[in-house]
Each structure stands twice: as structure tokens, then as C-alpha cells.
Amino acid sequence: MTRVLIATTPAPGHIVSMLEVARELAxxxxxxxxxxxxxxxxxxxxTGARFEPMSAEIDFGGRSREEAFPGHAGLTGIASFTVGVRDIFYRTAPRQTDDLLAVLERFPADCVLADDMCYGACFASERTGLPLAWLNNSVYILGSRDTAPLGGGLLPSSSPLGRVRNALLRFVGDQVVMRNLRREADRARARxxxxxxxxxxxxxxxxPPSLYLMGTxxxxxxxxxDLLPGTHFVGGLLGLPPEEFEPPTWWEELHDGRPVVLITQGTxxxxxxxxxxxxxxxxxxxDLLVVVTTGSGLDVDRLRPLPDNVRLERFVPYxxxxxxxxxxxxxxxxxxxNAALAQGVPLVAAPGSEENPDVAARVEWAGAGVVLKRRAVSQAALRDAVSTVxxxxxxxxxxxxxxREHRSLDAPRRAAELIESMADSQGQISTGGLPR
Known part of the structure; x- marks a missing residue:
């Protein structure tokens, strides 16, 4: 038996992919x-895991970003990205570390499994020497000579000129755009x-972790x-289906022959x-059935009066x-x-801020949909994009x-096997044996 300590940022996107892995480990x-x-x-x-609560002062779970961090309201672009990383991930990490070290005193774990931006877990692993596995909550976050830095939504390039572009953008980002964020990271580590x-x-x-699990x-x-050694693509981790599901009153309209368009902007x-x-x-x-899921308590009155072909819900399980x-x-x-692609659903992506442009760039690169540039979210552009797809x-x-590629992989099983192997190898090293 392996003792696994999981740690995740208290936000739905950081929780959902971990659920299947936790259940499989249990x-x-x-x-x-x-x-x-x-x-x-x-x-x-x-999932069968035992819950360990986060300290209240860093627990913003169950609230929108603007509710938890009022100063973020109205931020866009690079300001939204850098301030978000600073407040949500960096400044919470030292207290997360204290919490996790206290957990480890009563639960001597063999390894730590965390989402790849739960930096308190990274700090606790570094402090204790426990092996660390990351499970991604978005795109691969480590840099590469073959890709531009995150945030710009640029396609990869490994040509000589492309690598010059990538290096130049990294330099500018490091020395200018992200300079304050670099200093914030230094302060978080010092604390x-x-x-x-x-x-x-x-x-x-x-x-970097010993094991980087990519849930795609x-x-x-x-x-x-130059992919990090220990990176494994395990397949889609899309969360657990609800134990009960009561379809909305319009559910049978999904079968009336009209194409179905889902509009969503996540949680x-x-x-x-x-x-x-x-x-x-x-x-x-x-001549479409349009389903809109808001994901949170938005000002939906701005959508009313709803057109006759539109159905509005806060949440419908994917x-x-x-x-x-x-x-x-x-x-x-x-x-x-990823949930859409696992079901073979093509996309129209109109990326917002944070890493959304980088996700959209992968949609474009993979050929799985149409991407609208951030300044092109007009009615005409959206109508044309949906028609095209x-x-x-x-x-x-x-x-x-x-x-089909998603279906060929058993993501929870493969993730669990890799975590077991990491913990087992570390155990053999610590007792003088040889890793497998």
C-alpha cells in the first residue's frame, strides 16, 4: 500500500481532472x-480519499475569481494573467506549505500528487524530499526551445528562425513583462x-516534478x-459522472434533427x-438548437429575452x-x-485571458476547430465560424x-500505475535498493 497526499488549488478546473485519479488510487x-x-x-x-481542509484565509473555493479577489475585476490581457498568478498561486503557496507540512506530521506520505500550479505542494515536497507528481490542469506549462512563452497563443516553431523567435520572446518576457512575477516567486520561496x-x-x-502527468x-x-523527462500523456481525465441526473425539460429537443450548438465559457x-x-x-x-451553460451565477438577464431556439442552464453534465x-x-x-474532443465534438474557440489563447492555439494546431482572435468576437464572426465548423x-x-485517441487510453489506470512506480522507486532508493 502507498500513502498518497494529494494537494489541489481550490478551483473547479484544478479539481475535476484529479477526481478519477484519486478514485483509482483508492x-x-x-x-x-x-x-x-x-x-x-x-x-x-x-473518491474514497480522506479530506484535509485548507486554512480558511487561503481557501477561496466556491467563489468566483472576482468574489475572492475583488481587485481582479476588470483586468484583461497580461495584467489579468500576471496578477492572477501572483495572488491565486504564488502568495497562497507559503501558507499551503505550512498546512501540508502539518498534514505530513500525522500522515507520513510516500509521495505527493498535486495540480501543476499548487505550489505549496511543490514547496512541501522540496522541504521533505518526498517525490512529487504533477497532474496538469491546463496546457503544458514548462518552457521549451520549440515553443513561445505562455500567454500569447502562438503556434510552435522548431525551425532556426522559430527558435530565435521563441528565445527572444522568453527574454523579453523574463526581463520586462514577467519581471515582477519573477520577484514575487523569489519572495514566496523565501517565505x-x-x-x-x-x-x-x-x-x-x-x-520540476519527478512525474508530470498530462491529462490529454x-x-x-x-x-x-526538450520535453521534461517523466512527462506522460495518459489521456483525458474528465471528472466523475453525477450519481443522479435529472434532464431539463427541453431534453427531448436534442433528438429533433436540428444541429446542436453548445455555448459555454466554463466556471x-x-x-x-x-x-x-x-x-x-x-x-x-x-435552424439550430442552441444550449447555453453559464457555469456560474452570471448576469444572465443580459441574455434575455431568449430567442426561441436557445435553452439556458447554469450547468448540464458534459x-x-x-x-x-x-x-x-x-x-x-x-x-x-478536452471533454469536447474526447467526444469527437469540433470547436469554435474565442479565447479570453489567462491561458485560454494557448488552449485555442492547440485547437487550431490540431485542426479540430476554428479560432477567433480575441478582438474578433462579433456576431458575424461567430455565426460564420459556427457555420464553417x-x-x-x-x-x-x-x-x-x-x-479515438482518447478512447485508446485508460487515463486513471495509467496515472495510478505511474504514481505507484514513482513511489516504489523512491522507496527502494531510500532503503538502498535499486529502482525498477
Missing amino acids: RRGHEVRWYTGRAFREQVER AGLGRLRTGAMENIAR VPSFEFPRS TANDVGRLLVPAVRALAGQ HHLLPHVDVMVTNGGYNGV LNDERYRRRARELS
């Missing part, structure tokens, strides 16, 4: 404890009792000649006017809805995009190829 007889926000206790315990890492921005916050398929991530975006309003207006009156969807219109949330078979064919 099913295999391992002792699993999971440190995160109180809003997720029921989901944690449903956790750790020394400075002399690496670039976004990588000077934590040492290789065809949806940019190729790199954290709160600007209903950016994507939902123009998309609803763009598709009004067309496990039930996506098999009926012909096109998903999204702001580029990673989990939603519905009528050009190339996008559906590519999405179905990615779906």
Missing part, C-alpha cells in the same frame, strides 16, 4: 488524503524557507524536443457580454450533454475543450480522430 487499496478547499469536500470523499531558483519566469517558483492525448499538445469567466451575448444573438432564429452536441463554442477553457467535414473528422 480503489487499488492505497491510502489517499486530499488537501483542498472546503467547497470540494463532498467530491473528495466520493517558505527555500532558496532562489535562477531560472526564468514561471519556472523560478518550483523545481499527445496529438493535442505541441511537440517539443470562472464572468463577463457574460464578451462571448455569451454575441453568440446567442448570432445564432438566434437559425457526460450526458456532449454526445448530442455538434459544435461547442467556448472561450478556451482547457477541461471543456458545421459544414466543413475536416473539423469533425479531426475531432473524431482525437476522440
Whole structure:
């Protein structure tokens, strides 16, 4: 039996992919404890893991970003990205470290499994020497000579000129755009009792893990000649299906022969006017069934009066809805995009801030949908993009190829096996044996 300590940022996108892995580890007889926000206790315990609560002052679970961090309201672009990373991930990490070290005093874990931006878990691993595994919550976050830095939504390039571009953008980002974030990482590490890492921005916050689990398929991530050793693409980790599901009153309309378009902006975006309003207006009156899921308590009155072909819900489980969807219109949330592709659903991506442009770039690179640039989210552009994806078979064919790749992998089983191997190898090293 292996004792696994899981640690996750208290936000839905950081929880959902971990659920299947935690359940599989518990099913295999391992002792699993999971440190995160109180809003997720029921989901944690449903996996068979024991819940370990996060200190209240850093537990923003169950609230929108603007509710938890009022100063973030109205931020866009690089300011939204850098301030978000600073406040949500860096400044919370030292207290997370204290919490996790206290957990480890009463639960001597064999390894730590964390989402790849739960830096308190990284600090605790570094302080104790426990092996660390990351499970991604979005795109691969480590730098490469073959890719541009995160945030710009640029396609990869490994040509000589492309690598010059990538190096130049890294230099500018490190020395100018991300300079304050680099300093913030140094301060966070110092508060956790750790020394400075002399690496670039976004990588000077934590040492790389022994194991980096990517909950997607290789065809949806940019190729790199310098991928971190220990990186494994295990397949889609899409969360646990609900134990009960009561379909909405309009559910039978999914079978009336009209193409079904799902419009969603995930669980954290709160600007209903950016994507939902123009998309609803763009598709009004067309021979389509349009399903809008808000994900959170948005100002949905701005969508009213609803056109006759639009159905509005806060949440419909993807496990039930996506098999009926012909096109998903999204702001580029990673989990939603992967869920769609796992079901063979092509996409229209209109990326917002944070890493959404980078997710959208992968949609474009994989050929699984149409991407609208951030300044092109108009009714006409959305209408044309949806029509293109519905009528050009190339996008559906590519999405179905990615779906078959997802189905060929048993993600929870493979993730659990790799975590077991990491813990077992570390145990043999610590007792003088040889790793397998």
C-alpha cells in the first residue's frame, strides 16, 4: 500500500481532472488524503480519499475569481494573467506549505500528487524530499526551445528562425513583462524557507516534478524536443459522472434533427457580454438548437429575452450533454475543450485571458476547430465560424480522430500505475535498493 497526499488549488478546473485519479488510487487499496478547499469536500470523499481542509484565509473555493479577489475585476490581457498568478498561486503557496507540512506530521506520505500550479505542494515536497507528481490542469506549462512563452497563443516553431523567435520572446518576457512575477516567486520561496531558483519566469517558483502527468492525448499538445523527462500523456481525465441526473425539460429537443450548438465559457469567466451575448444573438432564429451553460451565477438577464431556439442552464453534465452536441463554442477553457474532443465534438474557440489563447492555439494546431482572435468576437464572426465548423467535414473528422485517441487510453489506470512506480522507486532508493 502507498500513502498518497494529494494537494489541489481550490478551483473547479484544478479539481475535476484529479477526481478519477484519486478514485483509482483508492480503489487499488492505497491510502489517499486530499488537501483542498472546503467547497470540494463532498467530491473528495466520493473518491474514497480522506479530506484535509485548507486554512480558511487561503481557501477561496466556491467563489468566483472576482468574489475572492475583488481587485481582479476588470483586468484583461497580461495584467489579468500576471496578477492572477501572483495572488491565486504564488502568495497562497507559503501558507499551503505550512498546512501540508502539518498534514505530513500525522500522515507520513510516500509521495505527493498535486495540480501543476499548487505550489505549496511543490514547496512541501522540496522541504521533505518526498517525490512529487504533477497532474496538469491546463496546457503544458514548462518552457521549451520549440515553443513561445505562455500567454500569447502562438503556434510552435522548431525551425532556426522559430527558435530565435521563441528565445527572444522568453527574454523579453523574463526581463520586462514577467519581471515582477519573477520577484514575487523569489519572495514566496523565501517565505517558505527555500532558496532562489535562477531560472526564468514561471519556472523560478518550483523545481520540476519527478512525474508530470498530462491529462490529454499527445496529438493535442505541441511537440517539443526538450520535453521534461517523466512527462506522460495518459489521456483525458474528465471528472466523475453525477450519481443522479435529472434532464431539463427541453431534453427531448436534442433528438429533433436540428444541429446542436453548445455555448459555454466554463466556471470562472464572468463577463457574460464578451462571448455569451454575441453568440446567442448570432445564432438566434437559425435552424439550430442552441444550449447555453453559464457555469456560474452570471448576469444572465443580459441574455434575455431568449430567442426561441436557445435553452439556458447554469450547468448540464458534459457526460450526458456532449454526445448530442455538434459544435461547442467556448472561450478556451482547457477541461471543456478536452471533454469536447474526447467526444469527437469540433470547436469554435474565442479565447479570453489567462491561458485560454494557448488552449485555442492547440485547437487550431490540431485542426479540430476554428479560432477567433480575441478582438474578433462579433456576431458575424461567430455565426460564420459556427457555420464553417458545421459544414466543413475536416473539423469533425479531426475531432473524431482525437476522440479515438482518447478512447485508446485508460487515463486513471495509467496515472495510478505511474504514481505507484514513482513511489516504489523512491522507496527502494531510500532503503538502498535499486529502482525498477
